[in-house]
Amino acid sequence: MEAKAIFWQALTPVHPGTGQDSSSVIDLPVAREAATGFPVIPASSLKGVLRDGRTDEATNKVFGSLEQMGELTLTDARLLLLPVRSYAGTFALITCPLVLQRLERDAAALGRPFNLPLANVEGEQALAGSAIQHNNQVILEDIDLKVKGPAEALAKAMSQVVFGKEEPYFIERFALVSNDVFSYFCQTGLEVIARVRLESESKTVANGALWYEEAIPAETVFTCFAIAKDPQHFSELEKSRYLQIGGKASVGRGLLRRLGGGQP
Incomplete structure (x- = not known):
């Protein structure tokens, strides 16, 4: 297996x-991992979109059909980097030790480790890029974090893995925060969008037709594995850059681009 x-x-x-209404204030929440609460894109959604509109024999062999199982396996797209509004630098791209440890564990299990220079932060500490620091702090929304040290080594390594090159905007905005802080922003840092349905004739809001839906913000980065x-089946993934x-x-909503990093 490759x-x-x-x-x-x-x-x-x-x-x-999630395919169903919620009983909470958010009528239409996003899909989340059961154990962590981190947002996730199910593998079935990815695979369905990648093969959408294609019914030839080669596509059926790779992605599967009603009569046969596909030869290409995709995992769920897990959250890697979450954008959060920052007092300095406009926004930060944050991750946490747990996310990186799971990424390395899964990559190593598949025989393709990244060997990132992992670090650890706890409580209200952060490793942070230069653009988002202010008076030796990183101020994300309403949380003030003390800069434990620079994030340049980890940020450069991740930039090579994710983008395939060093991206200055990413390196200077990258922050490694604690697992608890990351979990907090995964619960509170997503977009909540109010939607309405209008009466076709009067163009006013229909009775009871107001709802709130959750969305993962633009600039978020996800990672998944193809097996x-x-x-040669991997070439099917390269046919869809967006x-x-x-x-x-x-x-x-929902426009993604495939980044240039990953494993050859």
């Missing part, structure tokens, strides 16, 4: 929904 890591960046807010017996994932396509 494996390849794939990284996706949200160009617009993404709504990979196949034949490495994808539209989840609902609300007609209002610009």
